[in-house]
Amino acid sequence: MLRSGSAGRRAVYSATTVRVREAREEQVTGDPREAGAVAFELDPCLVRTAAGELLVRGFVREHGADSLLIEAEHFTGSWLEAGDMAVVEVMSAHKGACTYDAVVVFSEARRIELARLRLRTVVQQRAAVRVLTAIPLQVTHRVEGNEQIALDEPMDILVLDVSATGMRFRCATKLAAGTRVALTFRGTRTPLHLVLEVLRVEEHKAGPAYGCALVGITERESDELFRFALDEQRRQLALRADAR
Structure with missing residues (x-):
């Protein structure tokens, strides 16, 4: 049963942890360790009630062969009791968004233990995974049709966020929607030569920001x-957890 109110608010804290035990899925074949693995260390996680109310937003702090330790960054002030049903969603780099039904073993001020995990869905949500950044890069070419034309001078940009399908950057140069530019992104394991098309322009005091889609991106580049x-x-x- 979900609890809330002042007692629940006192129960939560700024480093809530959730220990999740992996469950074997009878429907999954192959290596049991691979089938049972919910996530790797520092994968983002959500814990919800069976009705779908979000309780904890955090990440996997540690995991072993049969357990996960999830540290919360945000929580609602509600909690679960032993025997309650819960839902755990883990965003894994290898498996995508893995959603599990689970049963609460115990709930304390600092942790919730869940067991009897049962896989509900696995969904690749690459476009939804977007990370804030502050990466300085240079645009060296503009793109017209299939031709890349070198700029007279490189254009300095600051990449503000990155996903598998797009980027947002800020620069001093005015760009119109539909403009295409080429750059080399070096944050991945191997440099990626990408073409971006400006979809929207956002006006800010620090200068305009441009939301862009990646054009002609390959599956390998999207994976990277x-x-x-x-x-x-x-x-x-x-870094945020270590700073606490």
Whole structure:
């Protein structure tokens, strides 16, 4: 049963942890360790009630062969009791968004233990995984049709966020929607030569920001950017957790 109110608010804290035990899925074949693995360290996670109310938003702090330790960054002030049903969603770089039904073993002020996990869905949500960044890059070419034309001078930009399907950047140069530019992104394991098309212009005091879609991106390039976004999320979450 979901509890809330002042007692629930006192129960939550700024480093809530959730220990989740992996469950074997009879429907999954192959390596049991691979089938049972919910996530890797620092993968983002959500814990909800069976009705869908979000309780905890956090990430996997540690995991072993049969357990996950999830540290929360945000929580609602509500909690679960032993025997309650819960839903755990883990965004894995390898498996996508894995959603599990679970049963609460116990709920304390600092942790919730869940067991009897049962896989509900696995969905690749690459476009939804977007990470905030502050990466300085240079645009060296504009793109017209299939031709890349070198700029007289490189255009300095600051990449504000990255996903597997697009980027947002800020620069001093005025760009119109529909403009296409080419750049080399070096945050991935291998440099990616990308073409971006400006879809929208956002006016800010610090200068205009441009929301862009990646044009003609290959599956390998999308995979690299997806992994970059998740790895960068993990890195940022670990830095914030260590600073506490």
